[in-house]
Amino acid sequence: MSWNPFKAGPKKQIVSKTVERDFEREYGKLQQLEDQTKKLQKDMKKSIEADLAMSKSAVRITSDLLGNPLCEPDPDFLGMVTALDTAMKRMDAFNQEKxxxxxxxxxxxxxxxxxxxxxxxMAVKRREQALQEYKRLQTKVEKYEEKERTGTVIAKLHQAREELRPIREDFDVKNRQLLDEMPKFYNSRIDYFKPSFQSLIRAQVFYLLLILYHPLYYF
Structure with a gap:
């Protein structure tokens, strides 16, 4: 969004510095949370793909060994590779379930x-658009307030104030709503994700137990 710091704005302070600081702080926390959520999604996807690739590769290795002439002369070695192949296929099935x-x-x-x-x-963008329109109309009102009160100026001042009123109310609603909702959404993150990562830990532990204690693993 383009912004000209040298462009004249309204003399009347539209939003207090405290409110604007609170808004920027809360929105900054959400932006950081969004970035971290995207990164987590990306890393989890890579982890899943790596898990699947590992177990699939293990299955391919044992399949290749079974078809290798090295196994043919030695029944004991062939039996060991066959047991390994069975264990790797079971591991792959467990991994897919995980x-x-x-x-x-x-x-x-x-x-x-x-x-x-x-x-x-998008809500933040609409709030910013409402704020810019609020500033524009406030500047317009102040311009007429500074002029000599002729009949024409008074009429234009009244019209400008009427234009400003719904815009000011619209901004106030958007501003209050976001200041209320942004902290609530941010603070809900732990309650939202806690069950997910509890499930992740349980899935990993259950998978390891299946692999370690399944009899086919100890060929």
Whole structure:
């Protein structure tokens, strides 16, 4: 958004410095939260892809070994590789179940959470547009207030004030709503994500226990 710091604005202070500082602080926290949410989504996706790639690679390795002439002369070695192949396929199946669980309990909630930010950013943009229009009309009112009170000036001043009133009210509503909603949304993040990451931990632990204690793992 273009901004000219040398452009003359209204003499009357539209928004107090305290309110503007509070607004910028709360919106800054949301912008940081949005960036971190996107990063978390990206890293979780990479982690899932790496998990799947690892177990798929293990299955391919054992399949390649079974088809390798090295296994043919030695029944014991062939039996060991066959057991390994069975264990790796089971591991891959367990891993797929874990990934499906993580997708439902972590990735999908992350995506839904991230979808809120465009609406918030749009609300902030509309608030800024309302503020600029408020400033423009306030400057117009002040211009007529400074002029000599002729009949024409009084009429134009009255018209300018009438134009300003709904714009001021619209800005006040948008400003109050955002100042109320932004902290609430930010403070809700822990309650929202806590169940997701509890599920993530449980899925990882359950997967490890299945692998470590499944009899096929100890070929």
């Amino acid at each position: 990934v499906n669980q993580i997708q439902k309990t972590v990735m999908d909630p992350l995506k839904r959470y991230g979808n809120v930010f465009p609406s918030l950013n």
